[in-house]
Amino acid sequence: MLNYPTITAVETFIVDLPTIRPHKLSMATMMHQTMVVIKIRSSDGVVGWGESTTIGGMSYGPESPESIQLTIDRYIAPLIIGKEAANINSVMKTINKNVQGNTFAKAGIETALLDAQGKRLGVSVAELLGGSVNEKLPVLWTLASGDTDKDIEEAQHLTTINRHNTFKLKIGSNEPKKDVAHVVAIKKALGSDIRITVDINQAWSESTARTWITELQENGIDLIEQPIVKTNFDGLARLTDFFHVPIMADEAVATTGDAMKLCKIRGGSVFAVKIMKSGGLYNAGNIAAMADASDVSLYGGTMLEGTIGSVAAAHVFSTFPNLEWGTELFGPMLLTDDIVVNPIIYKDCALEVPKGPGLGIEIDEDKLNHFKRK
Numbered sequence: 001m002l003n004y005p006t007i008t009a010v011e012t013f014i015v016d017l018p019t020i021r022p023h024k025l026s027m028a029t030m031m032h033q034t035m036v037v038i039k040i041r042s043s044d045g046v047v048g049w050g051e052s053t054t055i056g057g058m059s060y061g062p063e064s065p066e067s068i069q070l071t072i073d074r075y076i077a078p079l080i081i082g083k084e085a086a087n088i089n090s091v092m093k094t095i096n097k098n099v100q101g102n103t104f105a106k107a108g109i110e111t112a113l114l115d116a117q118g119k120r121l122g123v124s125v126a127e128l129l130g131g132s133v134n135e136k137l138p139v140l141w142t143l144a145s146g147d148t149d150k151d152i153e154e155a156q157h158l159t160t161i162n163r164h165n166t167f168k169l170k171i172g173s174n175e176p177k178k179d180v181a182h183v184v185a186i187k188k189a190l191g192s193d194i195r196i197t198v199d200i201n202q203a204w205s206e207s208t209a210r211t212w213i214t215e216l217q218e219n220g221i222d223l224i225e226q227p228i229v230k231t232n233f234d235g236l237a238r239l240t241d242f243f244h245v246p247i248m249a250d251e252a253v254a255t256t257g258d259a260m261k262l263c264k265i266r267g268g269s270v271f272a273v274k275i276m277k278s279g280g281l282y283n284a285g286n287i288a289a290m291a292d293a294s295d296v297s298l299y300g301g302t303m304l305e306g307t308i309g310s311v312a313a314a315h316v317f318s319t320f321p322n323l324e325w326g327t328e329l330f331g332p333m334l335l336t337d338d339i340v341v342n343p344i345i346y347k348d349c350a351l352e353v354p355k356g357p358g359l360g361i362e363i364d365e366d367k368l369n370h371f372k373r374k
C-alpha cells in the first residue's frame with residue numbers, strides 16, 4: 001500500500017501589523033491589520049502556510065482574529081490531524097460537516113493545504129486549480145484617508161509612478177451629500193482616464209442609494225459597490241436594473257448559496273469574489289463559474305489580507321477566464337512590514353502571480369516570531 005502523508009500539526013499565530021496611514025471604511029477606521037497565520041505540517045515533512053484575515057475586529061465580518069484562532073485550535077485542528085494531507089476535498093468535507101460557518105477560518109486552512117500540496121507536487125496553487133489564464137492581475141488602490149486633498153495627492157502620486165490607474169473610494173461614514181461631493185472632487189481632479197469606483201459598505205438605505213447613485217452615475221463614476229444592507233438581495237436587483245452604472249455585490253455575495261440566489265435575480269451586475277467570504281479557493285472558483293454562467297462580471301476582492309492571503313487569492317483569480325474588473329489585492333502595500341522573504345511584485349498597475357511551488361512565497365519565520373502576538 002502507498003504511504004500517504006498525513007497532517008501532523010496545525011499551528012496558528014495572530015500577527016498585528018500597522019497600516020501606512022489610517023484606512024477609513026464606513027464601519028471602522030483601521031490603524032493596523034490583524035492576520036491569523038496558519039502553519040500545517042505533514043508526515044512527509046512538507047509545511048503549508050495559510051492566512052485568515054478580517055477587517056476592523058468584528059465590525060466587518062462575523063469572525064474575529066481571536067475567534068478564528070480559537071475555531072482552528074479547538075475545533076478544526078483535532079478534526080484534521082491524522083487525515084490525508086493530499087486529499088484536500090476530503091479534509092474540507094470533514095471540516096464542513098463538523099464546523100458550521102466560519103468561512104474565514106476554513107479559507108486559511110484550505111490555503112495551507114493547497115500550499116503544501118503544490119510544494120509536494122512541484123506545481124503552483126494556480127496549476128493545481130487547472131492553470132492561470134492571466135499571470136498579471138490588475139490591482140487598484142483604495143483611497144481612504146478620510147481627507148479629500150490627501151486622497152487626491154495620494155492618487156496623483158500613484159498614477160505618476162504608474163502603480164495604479166484605478167481607485168476605489170470608501171464612503172458611507174458621512175452624510176451622503178458630503179461623501180458624494182468628496183467622490184466628485186476626486187474624479188474631477190484625476191480626470192476621465194482614471195477609473196473611480198465607490199464602496200459604500202452597506203451604509204445607505206435603498207431610497208438613499210437611488211438618490212445618490214444617480215448623482216454618482218451622472219458624474220462618471222465607474223462602479224458602485226454594495227450600497228445597501230447585504231441582506232437586501234431584491235434591492236440590489238432593483239438598483240442593478242434601474243442604473244446603467246454597474247452595481248457590485250460584495251458583502252451580499254459571500255457563499256455559493258448567496259451567489260446562486262443573486263445570479264437568479266441579477267442582484268448585481270458584478271460580484272466581488274473573496275476567498276475569506278466563500279470559505280476558500282475552490283468555493284471562490286465555484287462562485288466565479290456561477291457568475292460567468294449568469295453573465296455577471298467578476299472582480300477579485302480582498303479582505304485586506306497580508307501577503308499569504310493575497311497571493312492565495314491571486315492564484316485562484318488568475319484562473320478566472322473573465323476578470324473584467326481586475327482586483328484589489330493591494331493589502332500588503334497598506335502595511336508597514338511583512339512576514340515573507342520576497343514581497344509580491346507590483347508593477348505597471350498589476351501584480352505578478354508567483355510561479356514557485358505552492359503559493360510561491362517563503363515565510364520569514366524570524367519576522368513571524370517578532371510580530372506574532374505573545
Ligand code: MUC
Nearest residue numbers: 142199201250302304328
Ligand atoms: C471591502 O468591502 O471591499 C477592500 C478594500 C478596502 O479598502 O476595503 C476592503 C473591503
Ligand code: MG
Nearest residue numbers: 199225226250
Ligand atoms: Mg467592499
